[in-house]
Amino acid sequence: MNTPLVSAQNLQKSFSAGRRQPSIPVLRGISLEVHAGEMVSVVGPSGSGKSTLLYCLSGLEPYDAGSVELLGRELSGLSRGGLAELRRDHVGFVFQSYNLIPSLSARENVALPARLARRRTAKRDVDGALAAVGLTDRARHRPSALSGGQQQRVAIARVLAMYPDIVFADEPTGSLDTATGASVLGLLRDAASGPRSVVLVTHDLEAAARADRVLVLRDGLIHAELQSPAPEQVFDAVSLAGAVA
Ligand SMILES: Nc1ncnc2c1ncn2[C@@H]1O[C@H](COP(=O)(O)OP(=O)(O)O)[C@@H](O)[C@H]1O
Ligand SMILES: [Mg+2]
Numbered sequence: 001m002n003t004p005l006v007s008a009q010n011l012q013k014s015f016s017a018g019r020r021q022p023s024i025p026v027l028r029g030i031s032l033e034v035h036a037g038e039m040v041s042v043v044g045p046s047g048s049g050k051s052t053l054l055y056c057l058s059g060l061e062p063y064d065a066g067s068v069e070l071l072g073r074e075l076s077g078l079s080r081g082g083l084a085e086l087r088r089d090h091v092g093f094v095f096q097s098y099n100l101i102p103s104l105s106a107r108e109n110v111a112l113p114a115r116l117a118r119r120r121t122a123k124r125d126v127d128g129a130l131a132a133v134g135l136t137d138r139a140r141h142r143p144s145a146l147s148g149g150q151q152q153r154v155a156i157a158r159v160l161a162m163y164p165d166i167v168f169a170d171e172p173t174g175s176l177d178t179a180t181g182a183s184v185l186g187l188l189r190d191a192a193s194g195p196r197s198v199v200l201v202t203h204d205l206e207a208a209a210r211a212d213r214v215l216v217l218r219d220g221l222i223h224a225e226l227q228s229p230a231p232e233q234v235f236d237a238v239s240l241a242g243a244v245a
Pocket of ligand 2: 050051052
């Protein structure tokens with residue numbers, strides 16, 4: 001099989017609970033692979049480590065033990081600059097909290113990553129991404145003039161406009177109504193094709209079931225892995241893993 005786009009071996013991460021407090025293990029030995037063309041979703045109870053997993057896999061957070069390889073490069077062996085470059089050129093991250101720049105318009109937010117990467121900003125890609133999320137008529141608005149759902153769609157357009165090799169998305173449909181959420185999921189589905197792949201964290205089990213594979217996290221471990229499951233199978237697996245997130 002081809003080299004996976006992302007691979008984790010026995011990934012471990014703890015957070016300090018304060019001085020003289022024992023640190024709290026959040027990821028307790030996660031191994032996974034994500035291959036080209038795949039969409040993988042991660043579900044599990046709140047606090048099970050889903051966001052932390054995405055941060056560690058994408059190089060946003062350092063980990064304590066084990067390994068993560070992104071596009072064949074072990075992250076802990078990279079310099080800060082090397083990591084920033086790898087992320088800039090290959091990785092897209094949709095934050096749960098959007099992380100838009102307040103002083104920039106929707107369109108400027110979407111165009112920013114290409115500018116930072118000194119890629120010739122392809123106007124067509126920026127406009128295409130805004131159109132794909134249905135925000136052409138809001139392109140000049142600043143985030144403060146947009147609803148939560150519209151800001152979330154700008155954050156998604158900002159990632160899609162770059163055509164990254166791998167997209168990590170943390171609850172990308174959390175603020176969207178059912179129809180808009182379904183359309184955004186379709187865009188993420190499309191972004192997982194050919195050489196590209198998507199890792200999606202969601203508490204929407206119907207959304208999770210649209211992935212090729214669903215990983216059920218519980219207490220920092222992969223509790224179950226389902227291949228192309230029906231939504232009911234995801235629901236059953238999450239129920240077994242604890243309260244539904
Ligand atoms: N920066 C941090 N410092 C300390 N604890 C954290 C930090 N980030 C997350 N945690 C803890 O790690 C656990 C898992 O968090 P998270 O990955 O956000 O879970 P999920 O996304 O599944 O809800 C939680 O108990 C949370 O309180
Ligand atoms: Mg989370």
